[in-house]
Amino acid sequence: MSSLDMRHPEDGLLLRYLDGELPGRKARQVRAHLEACWQCRAQVEELESTIGECVRYRQDVLTPSLPPPPQAWRSLDFERVDAELAAQSWSIRLARFFSPRRHPVLGWALSGAAALALGFIVVQQLRETPKVEAAALLEKAVRASQSRPAALKRLRITTRGGQMTRVIGVAYKPAARETEIARLFDAAHYDWNDPLSAKSFSAWRGGLAHCRDAVASQPNSYDITTTTDDSELLSATLKLRGSDLEPVEGRFEFRNRDWVEMTELVDQQTNPASSVAGTTGGMPRQPGVPPGPLDVPAESAETSAFSEELAVVSALHGMGADLGDPLEISREGRQVLVSGTGIAPQRQQQIHGLLDRLPHVVVRFEDPAFPASAMPVQSEPATRDAAGSEKSTYAARIEERLGGRPQFERFSSSLLDWTDSAMTRAYALRRLAQQFSAAAENEMTAEDRRTLRNLGREHVAAFAKDAQRVANTLNPVLTGVGGGAAQLESRPEAADWQSASEDLLASARRTETLLAIVLGVAPAELSSGDAPAQLVAALAQLSSRTEQCQRLLAGR
């Protein structure tokens, strides 16, 4: 084939050419074509320029922004590995010597005891150091706190459902909404009256029969993390300020997968009695987890405040800015603050034009920092023991069923596009649910509630359309490649559309992962290996959760 006969290569081929990933003959064809074709050469330059941006991004943004290692690099402990290898070889020789063929009973008993002793020594060595360090540090922190005069402490407490503020140090009667949180801490024997304190942490830790500690030294603080299986509280982390060892942050993870984070507030303007639910906005950092019992509702937010926030959300929705634009809506005093980072100047102008006329709304784009949005998130530890052969078998079977590679690529590309579009809606709906919790919705006027629900309904309708396309396209094909028996996971019905939106997102993410496995673009993480059947089940579940969302949004 001459260079002139060759059709313009696609982007993918050009990229593989630039990356040196094409076999020799094909690479020569592309090179010859490029020599003859200005248009494709320009395309190559575009690609190279984007590659250049990636390199600059890694060098100038990513590398300097990521935190440096908390400690100076230690030299590699080769001696440890040598000792382990020697021990292995020694234990192998020992095992051979005492092999059952030579000394049936004694052999196993002795080699087992030797292995146990060796394991015990290694584990002890690994565990002792941080344990001592953590205990000493906590003791110092407790002493330091006792030497400080008693003072009021304000804590911002965040759970999956929202935020609240608590004042520690005054006679305190827990509000009704805190009962759930308090119960969790009580069940774990952790003092809820003063949760962000070295004393409470230490008391909890001291009551554990088994625990593991980790201490991380940061430039201005220490993080102590204790994990255990002995308590309802599986993991607790306390950040101690370096200068006076006062706890400033804490994170608590419970067996039922609820979590609570607390931060000491130094801003005296914060109204201790107020709480603002769902003002965090932005792309949720850990999607896909169904809501627990800890939804903290808004307590005293005024109806008009919701109205103003809702007006902002509606306006942004009108221009499609609620579908992935990195905008954050929060409340600062009486104002609704819309902040955005990474927004193109033209888009900024559009947003200003739209929001500047709304009362009490401030739009800020001047922040030069990048959004604290999700760094690459490993959605699910999907590559454990990837069953590559099964994965390729699914894709091969589908390809065969569809009649060839080009058909498969079209099929796969359409499915991935629809899934992308559906996921955008699922995230937008969840974001809306986080912004306006069920409790917040109860405080709204009837008209605001209608507006809110219309927004939600629109997202679900668009989601349902894409999800239906995916199901219609996939189901007939999957039944031919083993996807038959659909088993639905039974879950209690969500109480409100906000909770249902979490379930929907979780289900959508599951479906997306399974789809990628079946199409051969992600490793199979399923132990059963029957990904097509699970995908059929996931699609059915997705459909039922979509209906549930629609039903709950239609209520009232």
Add this chain to the structure above:
Amino acid sequence: MSSFASDEQFVGLIRQEQTGTSLQDRVARLFEEARDDVYRYLLTLGLYPPQAQEAVQEVFLRLYAAERKGEEIQNPRAWIFRVAHNLGLKIRARQHSEEPFNPDVATPSTTQAATPETELLERERMTRFHSAVNGLSEQQRRCLFLRMEGLRYPQIGSTLGISPSAVGEFLRRAMVRLKKVRDE
């Protein structure tokens, strides 16, 4: 291409003669060269800094142990990233943590731009670029980050458990999206 890769017999001979000490020197050198890259990659996987740092040490010690046991490792850098990736996922799975590490990524405080205006423009551009990288799908981002670390398609594929052609497709999609941002 180095003589190591071009002559298998020679490689075999070197391996036989390689004492523990020379191997230690080689792994220690590689550790110095690549530890920051591996550490950064583990952070982007969602590991917290202390865990990531521990994991990096562990990965290089595993490399040493593997070579001591006579395993032939053609491309140590790719091997290290593959092992780091799998170890990183295991640590994440053990974390019980619902949220992976999620750092604030910010523009550098000092740039070499000629004027404040060009600096501002550059920052805006990189901000948009960062948002676009965050908007990529999980697999696209993984492929992109590993490619940025210098891995070839088959090596990325073996790290992520996907085929080299799937790697090509993910990278193509990523580049199309990033190109769009650049053109805005």
